[in-house]
Amino acid sequence: MARRATDRPHTRRDLPAWPTDGLSYGGDYNPEQWSPDVWREDVRLMQEAGVNIVTLGVFSWGLLEPREGEYDWAWFDEIIGLLHDAGIAVDLATPTAAPPSWLLHAHPEVLPVDAHGEREAPGGRLGWCASSPVFREHALRITTALAERYGDHPAVRLWHVSNELGGGNGRCWCDVSAARFREWLRAQYGTVEAINAAWGTAFWGHTFADIEHIEPPRGDKHKANPGLFLAFERFSSDELLEHYLAEAEVLRRHSAVPVTTNFMVGSGGHVVDYSDWAGHVDVVANDHYTIVDDPVREQDLAFAADRMRGLTRAREPWLLMEHSTGAPSWQQRNRAKAPGEILRNALAHVARGSDGAMFFQWRASTAGTEQFHSAMLPHAGTESRVWREVVALGSALRRLRGIAGAPVEPAKVALLVDEESAWALQQGLKPHRALRYARETRLWHRVFWQRQVLVDVLPVDADLDGYDLVVLPTLLVVSDAQAARVDAFVRAGGTVLATYLSGIVDETSRVRGGGYPGAFRNLLGVTTEEFRPLQADESVLLSDGGRVTDWSEDTNLRGAEAVVTYADGDSAGRAAVTRNAVGDGAAWYVSAQLPLDSATRVADRLIDELGLPRAVEAGTGIEAVRRNTPDGDVLFLINHSDADETVAVSGRSLLDDDATFDGTALVPAGRVVVLRESAAE
Template identity: 60%
Template sequence: MTSSSTFAWPTRGLSYGGDYNPEQWPREVWQDDVRLMREAGVNIVSLGIFAWAAMEPESGRYEWEWLDEIIALLAEHGVAVDLATPTAAPPQWLLAKHPEILPVDADLRQQWPGARLGWCPSSPVFREYALRIATALAERYGAHPAVRLWHVSNELGGGNGRCYCDVSAQAFRHWLEARYETTDRLNEAWGTPFWGHLYSSFEQVLPPRGSGGAYNPGLELDFQRFSSDELLAHYQAEKAAIEQYSDVPVTTNFMVNRGPDVVDYPRWAEHVAVVANDHYTIGADPFREEELAFAADRMRGVTREREPWLLMEHSTSGVVWQPRNRAKSPGEMARNSLTHVARGSDGALFFQWRASDAGAEQFHSGMVPHAGTDSKVWREVVELGAALRALEEIQGSRVEPARVAVLFEDEAAWAFSRGMKPSNHLTYADQPRLWHRAFWNRSVLVDVIPPWKELDGYDLVIVPNLYLVSDEHAARIAAVAERGGTVLVGYLSGIVDESNRVRLGGYPGAFRELLGASSDEFFPLLADETLVLDGGATVSMWSESVRSPEASVIARYGSGPLSGEPAITRRAIGDGAAWYVSTLLDEDGAALLTARLVEELSLEPAADVPTGVEAVRRQGEDASWLFLVNHTDDDVEVVSSGVELLTGAAVGPRVTVPSGLVRIVREVR
């Protein structure tokens, strides 16, 4: 197995390129492609992702000549290859021969051929054919010097995240038997006497089929866990096939974004050599720059003990799968790319190199757009390539340690997002993003991590909507306050245990003792209902009847049925503190509380910048680099001295960051 600490990064300096699909274009285009790649500074491309039919046009008959030719051509022009197993795209001959491999939805409707990832993760038939092509590919190219990275499939789960077919149902039963051993333990974990759902045999268990059903929460959660594990098992099987013939590191591209995710990527991370992510901004999101930073901070939280991560895909401009697909404004592509780099990525890759003229994503932007090189996109692609070359020296450096952590857990998100709740209009990621955004607006760095990650390095740990938590993880969180740190717990945290059973004795069950406060009843607010706290903050969506026998009341409900009752509490624990926020604060309310925490804990930003300007620092053994990303309409001046890498100019004692642009200063120590 290749260790993340022993392999060389696939490119010299930062990686730049994207998905390349030469099989979709005539050969005369290939020469133009490599010439343009050299002009743009591309040094790596992902090859073969959707090319199974081109590699194996008939069962057992391989055609490698075209792939030999394009790999040689790329190598000749100094472009490394991230070679993919093509199993994201089963060929039509396989689907015709074995239609049973197609995924089945919860209403038992089989997916038709033509969609993404058209295969059931539990299918032994698909696994056989997938491993056959992966093995053949690795045997032929495993020692090829141009192949610097292996790429298993593509966005696993991004079309087949949940399959409800009979094969999957049987695999689910085997998974449950391995987890619980006996049906008595299963019944206890799920609380199956409710509605008389006791099982006497694992063969009686079915997936949560049927849309809109009110299923046992334990069943729902375990099916999510099982589905993630099945996809991981498939990744590991293809990875093992590759490693029979190659020592080159193996990865697959995650889809970590605003969450919850299709699979549990933090738990997958240990199985990939380079942790890679695909990220696309949402045009309708008014806080899309913060959401991008949130996703990047989640990636860094996954890789804190590892090498830097890699942005495997994002877009040069518009996409095609949103209701309205906005184009990126001038400079936005570079800001997006360099924000990922600032927050830990050692590169910026795109989907895709050349915009397709056919197929389902024919209007998805590419590095070479439909208009060709006489275009805004192409000019910005060339400029970004030059910028990344100018940043070669930062490759391998790390983002400076954060003092603030926001806890975000996929299992908690699955439990929160499925099943009937007191309010069924809450979205799991809203609270984590609210708190992340409050610190982002102040350029105070935040790691977004799961609760089983090490917490010792953080002065402030925010626990928003951590609906599901184990006793072990709750104790780790409490230990932060006991050692002198600060913990802020948001509503609907610690409500259920790891089996998705409600913790009894009052809410929030896992954190009552830590907080010195609890509630005995939820008071969800109606769609347009708001309340005002006595300090003036407006709250919505949620409220609780809180008692605080061991905590000070910081704010009370100033209106509504809970008027006069505690809304925000704080308990002093030696030199530490534990806060409880029992409602959904608006942006201003979260900003005010964040300002108090920043002052109490002396949380310093990377630089003194106005709202709308990001400041993040990366550190190496002998140097540090300050990234300044200006999302505002005004030029700003920031205190910093050194060499600005994108212009090569000496700066100091202040550097000007023009509107919409990025500046990166190698600082004078």
């Protein structure tokens, strides 16, 4: 079977018009929660804040179509008219994220069913099954009605299909989904014999006599056949994509306006395969929220932004569709943002390629599940620090409008990520079931981020031309073709760093024979006899002074040289980090779950050996990224530390008319400096 779950041509259109003039600024607006007099106040305050676009209609289905086939457009016409008269563009959402109560009452079968066979109750987010033909029929009807009415409206500058697809309905185990899954299997594999061969169903006597006998992996996911599990994950992503494409086709039939949907890209695995989805949206857009107990929240933000940039074509701009001005509502202990953090977070996204900064939401809700979620206009109103910072951010984005459309500087480091590897790592009886895919992706991004070395976070099938270093963090699922591409990259002079649990299984989740690390064994010049997961109270000393927890291996050198070794424990004397010279390139292997200090030492050696460019020479608290404009490079300097930093650079501030920098720039603690650089004399 083909590795990619979908084999359809991309449908993204080449549309030159960005939805706003300059950088986009605004957020989700839910006027249905408020009276018309509040609408007018909202529009006035949006103008004060510099808002130029809002997302409208995400949860409005039940009010736009209060009864099947009966529409109430009057209030929607009014609010769209108010926004248009104020010069505020509309990102118009199809309201299919929130099926109305009359639909759920008449057709409860559209509600998702969980892995244990229980049908979800109404009231959650995205409470519908992507395989349901009943839901599809109703969703396309409201989408058609909306497109026919507003497809040519001058205020509508972007279409927004549903909302965070998969965020609540990523999987459904109902009988309809099961039937669709079997159709999908026929298209992918052809015969039951091919499925049995690929999945190794002879184990536990699970050989299938007919495709009709195959069910989704219900119940305990750790008992499912790994091939079955991975196939169902791919199918589920495809079903949601099919729904997106069905709505997008309606919109494109009635309107020339660009179409998008908001991804939920972060640093871990995702419910859908965004690398497959990205080619079907006209504007690649993302929602990103930091996690309260993440000790390096700003680096998670940078990772997500670098990953979004990697999903676009030719370093195109993308759009931050949602983030927060303060505390979200869905974490255990929701954290308010520190003074200045709104600007730092927003401009960090802009620095890394977003042509805007949008929020959920405009006005804080007083009722409903997310009544304590932060907003651009908080419960405290305009006499608040958050409001003052929102107005200041609007001013900053207007000053930076000239960077719209400008690419981020080319990176020389690529980090390959793969949803299928994330799915496979989290399922089944693995050697260490507490390992998380995001651990290594974040670690290896972080060690370059803290050295101001730009990293492109790319899909596993991305073009590797132009990169000097490619990092493969826990790339568990690898096809022969992908392994061959990595091999060719190294033999042409590139450098690869692969971590433990990379190349272990093929695209059907079967373990590759011949020893670990599987597909990359010959390239890396090592073999691993046994994985040696460490127990919760165990650690192993390394020869560089670092201490390993969670994962180690019994690794043998087969041409590679040892760079770091295990200094004690059962693997004492064996290699923890290796380097293998291959052709004109080199292949590094990391068999241990390295601590930050050890990984940083490896990164420093790679930076020196390969001459990887640093944006600036600065401490680890400074984030530095350039965007290349026709008028010269624009450098973003973001100080995430609690101490002032001085950076060697010259140029003119774009945020402060009076500030110029002649050789050095002071970046105060917690502040941002953006400058157009001067050429060195």
